[in-house]
């Protein structure tokens with residue numbers, strides 16, 4: 385265990401840096417609310433678009449407000465020709481998160497209101513990102529398979545349209561619902577590393593696209609959003625349910641972090657996991673595919689082994705990673721899908737940061753050499 389020097393809070397663990405009305409994680413009850421509503425109830429009864437609206441405006445929409453919001457989102461989906469063309473020129477060896485990060489930067493360069501940080505301008509920019517990011521993720525997913533992009537369909541909701549743009553078909557409602565549940569659960573999580581990154585950039589009065597570009601960079605890391613991809617890599621490495629415990633012992637002996645387990649805030653289990661796990665189990669039962677059943681058995685075996693050996697619970701990335709694989713998405717697209725959802729939380733926090741801005745600039749406790757004279761040049 386790392387011991388902090390007096391007065392130092394490495395990783396800002398336990399440090400409260402500001403107030404927020406967007407969401408709260410209640411550690412004692414392992415629960416999470418968005419604008420006061422339990423996330424489980426939102427996931428059970430509401431669409432992702434309704435949750436996006438809630439995070440943005442603070443209240444759930446009525447029927448008319450939702451219709452207007454959806455109409456505007458659908459109209460904003462098509463990419464500009466320059467962006468679409470530039471993105472196809474990026475090497476397909478780069479990670480899809482690099483494509484997404486570049487795309488947001490390009491959206492900023494194309495937007496004449498980039499430097500207008502007014503709430504209205506920021507709301508317009510955040511809707512643009514909500515609408516366009518899935519188009520970028522889907523086009524990149526297809527490009528890596530050697531396929532041409534499929535244009536967005538304005539007759540479809542965000543989740544259905546994403547499947548349509550990736551695969552040219554919309555799966556059964558149960559699969560779409562499972563995907564939508566994952567988007568709702570991923571949408572917001574208070575002052576996590578990527579949201580805090582967005583707030584730090586915003587606190588300098590930089591623009592929303594810069595803050596989201598930086599947040600994407602933070603989410604990419606395997607200790608944060610990148611873990612949903614890392615879960616699949618790990619399951620492939622283990623290969624067989626019977627090897628889970630032995631593999632785990634080797635990994636722990638090598639001091640490896642087990643991907644998809646542990647959490648900075650939840651110490652007794654992630655509030656979102658039961659719902660995501662149930663939805664993933666339904667996917668497995670639905671396919672009946674022996675490979676899916678074997679992967680699910682391995683997933684369960686590792687979960688039990690980690691709890692048994694280390695007392696550590698899975699986080700949302702653990703079931704979500706398996707669910708995305710079962711839905712047919714290629715592993716490198718998992719974290720970009722997380723971005724499509726978390727952009728709603730990031731942009732709500734950017735607005736909130738600007739509402740009562742204070743430059744974020746902590747101190748560091750110096751532990752370098754004592755002051756010393758510069759030697760004469762030789």
Ligand SMILES: CC(=O)SCCNC(=O)CCNC(=O)[C@H](O)C(C)(C)COP(=O)(O)OP(=O)(O)OC[C@H]1O[C@@H](n2cnc3c(N)ncnc32)[C@H](O)[C@@H]1OP(=O)(O)O
Pocket residue numbers: 385386395606607608609611640641642643644645646647648649694696699700701
């Ligand atoms: C959407 C999200 O971002 S959720 C998080 C996704 N990230 C992952 O799944 C990556 C794997 N998990 C981890 O690395 C960590 O649990 C983190 C980074 C998420 C949280 O870390 P922290 O709050 O800093 O906890 P910390 O790393 O101090 O862990 C406390 C102890 O539990 C151990 N531990 C925590 N998580 C894990 C893990 N996944 N595998 C092995 N050991 C772990 C640590 O080694 C440490 O043990 P020690 O006290 O003997 O040194």
Ligand SMILES: O=C([O-])CC(=O)C(=O)O
Pocket residue numbers: 570572573575576577608648649699700
């Ligand atoms: O809150 C965190 O530290 C990580 C995160 O974003 C999440 O769990 O959704």
